[in-house]
Amino acid sequence: MAHHHHHSHVDCIRLVPIFNHLNEEQMSLIAQSAHEVHYEKNALLFGSGDKDDTLYIVNNGRVRIYNLNESGREQTVRILNPGDFMGEVAIFQTESYHSNYAEAISEVSICRIHKKDMNDYLDAYPEIIRRILSDVTKRLQVSEKQTMQVGMEQVESRIIDFLSEYVENEENHTYVTLPMSKKDLASYLGTTPETISRKFSALEEKGLIKQHTHKYIEIFDLDELLFSSS
Amino acid sequence: MAHHHHHSHVDCIRLVPIFNHLNEEQMSLIAQSAHEVHYEKNALLFGSGDKDDTLYIVNNGRVRIYNLNESGREQTVRILNPGDFMGEVAIFQTESYHSNYAEAISEVSICRIHKKDMNDYLDAYPEIIRRILSDVTKRLQVSEKQTMQVGMEQVESRIIDFLSEYVENEENHTYVTLPMSKKDLASYLGTTPETISRKFSALEEKGLIKQHTHKYIEIFDLDELLFSSS
DNA sequence: CGTACTCTTGACATAGATCAATACAAGTGG
């Protein structure tokens, strides 16, 4: 399922915000203790309750983190892109158990660094831990916002808010390329695919957006769209 | 509204998990740069968007952190007890703005430490930042769990889950003393006071709990209660 | 002891979940 490569220099260290302030020499030292691992699409990298003591850094591809409730519904927590890391729960707390699930949503290459090694680097280069803290703090902020949205806002507002975070502009076209399937978007926004589908259709009927393909959505008037949600 | 005291030794440093591994001398050094501030019940310590660059440590009393959505509904994010800290968003990220609201839910005394001073201590005593990271990581985990619950679970399950985290035992009595008003509980669980009220009544009718006072709730059979939610 | 919350209960409205059937898209193997 997962197959291993060994390089003397592992590229991913160089790309990652938590390490890229280091010099070449320092980075290649760290790289030596990192294992590169590949996963195919849909592979489960780890599950809730798994004992583990490595930090995962995404080198290539995308990973989805989610939780399961008792009735088996999934709540997507976040999507990791290259340069993002995960598994810090297992590293920075005394109990080394994962609290959620990580799934490859494309072919993925990952660098894994052991807790023990990581601790050495944290001691040697204190800037690393500051960057990690900054990242985790940011994520806490995002997570708290997501909690509020999921608990208090109508689905339509959540969608609009989500879209507004992914808008791009190009020669007076405003559009969004959804970073995940609508199924996963539903899970991220705490609703069902059916409801997502209906709400997108509703926005389209109101003339606010146009769905060119399932993932490519044109936005006619962003301000009006934002206004309509409040 | 808030009145200031100056002590050469500020007690709160001693009590706080992120500092209490330091020796007396180190703690009193830090204490010297900490300001103790008192707030009365219902005072707002800070609001979303406020520029600020201090870390807040709760010395006495309880503080509620919440967010507001556009329609003015509050989502309670967490309740701080003595020893807990907040405001790390403003400290550990480059932009020094609060992203949520903090309100005293009792009379409160707080220690405030400036970003600049804090950074010095982080450099001098690296263990502090590790403890902070561990705390923030833990909170991220809790927040992600809360997101899932608010998004995916029925209100009754959320209540039961909440109760199960606060159960105490005493001479074959199982009970919960609610750490906040039902109004605030509603906000924490992403619902309304009315719904909370109804669900508690429903649990009582099913013979699973008995509400002796508004905040003191006896639980007859915890296992059965937990079972009934799944 | 009365003013002001918080809490409870009722009646009613509705957003969104669920179930089911069909259409679309993408990936696979011949």
Place this chain on the structure above:
DNA sequence: CCACTTGTATTGATCTATGTCAAGAGTACG
């Protein structure tokens, strides 16, 4: 490169949990 299979997306019909509005009861506090 085209059938075929599998998963994703859409749309409709129905059901239900929970929100909203309103009125009364309980509690706490000055």
